[in-house]
Amino acid sequence: MEYRELGHTGLEISRLCFGALTIGPLQRGLSPQQGSEVLRRALELGVNFIDTAELYQTYDHIRLALQGFQSQRSVVVTTKSYAYTKEGMLRSLEEALAGLGLDCIPIFMLHEQESSHTLRGHWPALEVLWEAKKAGVVKAVGISTHHVGGVLAASTIPEIDVISPLINSTGIGIQGGSKGEMLAAIIQAHKVGKGIVAMKPLGGGHLLADWASSLDYLLMRPAIDSIAVGMKAISEVEHNVAFFEGRRDLPAPEPATRRLHIDDWCIGCGACVNACPNGALALQDGKAKVVFPEECVFCGYCGASCPEFAIKVI
Ligand code: SF4
Ligand code: SF4
Structure with missing residues (x-):
């Protein structure tokens, strides 16, 4: 190291x-x-x-x-x-x-x-x-x-x-x-x-x-x-x-299977939208939606801000 x-x-x-x-x-x-x-x-x-x-x-x-x-x-x-x-x-x-x-x-x-x-x-x-x-x-x-x-x-x-x-x-x-x-x-x-x-x-x-x-x-x-x-x-x-430590003959790790999950009970308060540093979320039809999935780095900050525990990285 x-x-x-x-x-x-x-x-x-x-x-x-x-x-x-x-x-x-x-x-x-x-x-x-x-x-x-x-x-x-x-x-x-x-x-x-x-x-x-x-x-x-x-x-x-x-x-x-x-x-x-x-x-x-x-x-x-x-x-x-x-x-x-x-x-x-x-x-x-x-x-x-x-x-x-x-x-x-x-x-x-x-x-x-x-x-x-x-x-x-x-x-x-x-x-x-x-x-x-x-x-x-x-x-x-x-x-x-x-x-x-x-x-x-x-x-x-x-x-x-x-x-x-x-x-x-x-x-x-x-x-x-x-x-x-x-x-x-x-x-x-x-x-x-x-x-x-x-x-x-x-x-x-x-x-x-x-x-x-x-x-x-x-x-x-x-x-x-x-x-x-x-x-x-x-x-x-x-x-x-x-x-x-210098090994370059290793296989790539398994691809990530992570995604953001938003539960039906989202009340559309917008806290997660404001918490996302990457602008990946927006409110649509009164609920949070991932509008730019390619911008999400799965930091989990949105989940930490949600008063309803309705959004999480899974
Ligand atoms: S996990 Fe991070 S980057 Fe992805 S939507 Fe939530 S706050 Fe934004
Ligand atoms: S913070 Fe939670 S309740 Fe509020 S809009 Fe986001 S997912 Fe919905």
Whole structure:
């Protein structure tokens, strides 16, 4: 496994990052015990970087995986919150520390930042994170984004250490610009010292048929320090680790059979439409509909926003 220093954070991370969305209730729905076994296998094989978020509800899975795990290399967990107020971020921070069973969160990010406007709107939450960093409760502060503008805006703020942008070989899911513009923004961010953690390398499963070339597309880029790959089974972990260690004779994983399911009891409130970062949903005849299926990266954010539990990735 190759390791890199993540920007100027002093954190050394594996280039394969375990994307923990997939094991949680928004996707595969593994129990904390089952999820921890998948994660633990990744840790045993040298993956020392785990990406989660408050939204993903996987703190229990990660805490169990870390319990008693010994390694010369520290495990780096990154989490994210949508909090935009001081109080909200203080709550998120407490929840993460308790949920993960850690005294210090290695990386804490603002979830889903679109531009300098959204960053300004989240300033009180950012100030909490910067104070927490001074106090040694957080080691690095970052943002995640599907938007080219989010990467560009974060690049100009010296106190933001890490950026997690959506990038993949076809550009599926990138907002506010083309794939080329996102790559240019990432290179610029890397040049000014930001650690870069790529997300959605397989477009939420759309690119599984081109699994190897899609991962190589990101692995060959010096500006990308690590790539978060969602994994939900020990076999997937072993497959991905082998690939990241240089094996190129592996079969492609089984094609994804995921789809979005919307139940009849949808009340047409529109919360999921607003929550979708990719504009894949719309209201039609008083119900939510997937109007641009090719834009859906199966992030599960729509499901998390639904007051009726009527929409989910299955
Ligand atoms: S439709 Fe739902 S799962 Fe698909 S991209 Fe939008 S929020 Fe994510
Ligand atoms: S959030 Fe739920 S109830 Fe509201 S429109 Fe979407 S699926 Fe329907």
